[in-house]
Amino acid sequence: EVQLVESGGDLVQPGGSLRLSCAASGFSVSSYEMNWVRQAPGRGLEWVSYISSSGATKQYADSVKGRFTISRDNAKNSLYLQMNSLRAEDTAIYYCARLSTRGSDYWGQGTLVTVSS
Amino acid sequence: LPVLTQPPSASALLGASINLTCTLSSEHSTYTIEWYQQRPGRSPQYIMKVKSDGSHSKGDGIPDRFMGSSSGADRYLTLSNLQSDDEAEYHCGESHTIDGQVGLVFGGGTKLTVL
Numbered sequence: 630e631v632q633l634v635e636s637g638g639d640l641v642q643p644g645g646s647l648r649l650s651c652a653a654s655g656f657s658v659s660s661y662e663m664n665w666v667r668q669a670p671g672r673g674l675e676w677v678s679y680i681s682s683s684g685a686t687k688q689y690a691d692s693v694k695g696r697f698t699i700s701r702d703n704a705k706n707s708l709y710l711q712m713n714s715l716r717a718e719d720t721a722i723y724y725c726a727r728l729s730t731r732g733s734d735y736w737g738q739g740t741l742v743t744v745s746s
Numbered sequence: 747l748p749v750l751t752q753p754p755s756a757s758a759l760l761g762a763s764i765n766l767t768c769t770l771s772s773e774h775s776t777y778t779i780e781w782y783q784q785r786p787g788r789s790p791q792y793i794m795k796v797k798s799d800g801s802h803s804k805g806d807g808i809p810d811r812f813m814g815s816s817s818g819a820d821r822y823l824t825l826s827n828l829q830s831d832d833e834a835e836y837h838c839g840e841s842h843t844i845d846g847q848v849g850l851v852f853g854g855g856t857k858l859t860v861l
Binding site: 662664666673674675676679681686688690724726728731732733734735736737738739 | 780782788790791792794795803805837839841847849850851852853854855
């Protein structure tokens with residue numbers, strides 16, 4: 630069974646940093662492209678970042694470029710999102726999602742990031 | 747980049763059918779989109795991919811009463827024999843590679859109420 634479990638969300642002050650993790654099971658992250666998607670309270674879905682199956686290609690939404698870094702650890706079958714210089718507008722539930730030929734076919738349960746003083 | 751437009755809300759009676767619409771920006775009218783269901787307090791769940799020719803491929807465990815279709819720039823998700831469990835937010839999304847840049851865009855979502 631395919632599962633994605635995010636962790637690492639927390640309350641952090643503006644300007645602070647967090648590292649989100651996404652542990653995969655039931656498939657190998659090295660075989661799939663992966664995305665991070667976020668959802669601010671009461672809002673729609675917003676794509677954040679993408680990493681190719683090889684890890685060679687990484688892309689970011691303009692809103693997080695230069696502040697967030699996506700990475701993966703194939704040995705741990707996990708995906709990560711390093712978030713620096715956090716802003717109030719980064720407050721959201723962050724989901725990792727597997728990208729297949731069908732689309733984003735599996736999502737985790739999400740982890741809440743709150744940026745506030 | 748493609749822009750996806752969804753009406754913010756829709757409603758229908760228990761047991762009825764409803765078409766949910768996702769409209770692509772005109773210059774991207776041939777693009778393929780995906781539909782996602784998000785029940786209250788839950789994460790999004792993949793429903794299906796819908797191509798410009800109306801063909802669609804469903805996710806694991808998606809019931810037959812969920813169908814996809816297309817007309818021009820519009821992509822539809824038809825839910826038949828509505829159940830109370832279908833009450834949710836429905837998002838459409840589009841994955842693309844443009845000029846070597848990979849991205850994913852979403853519509854604003856449609857909140858479906860089953861009466």
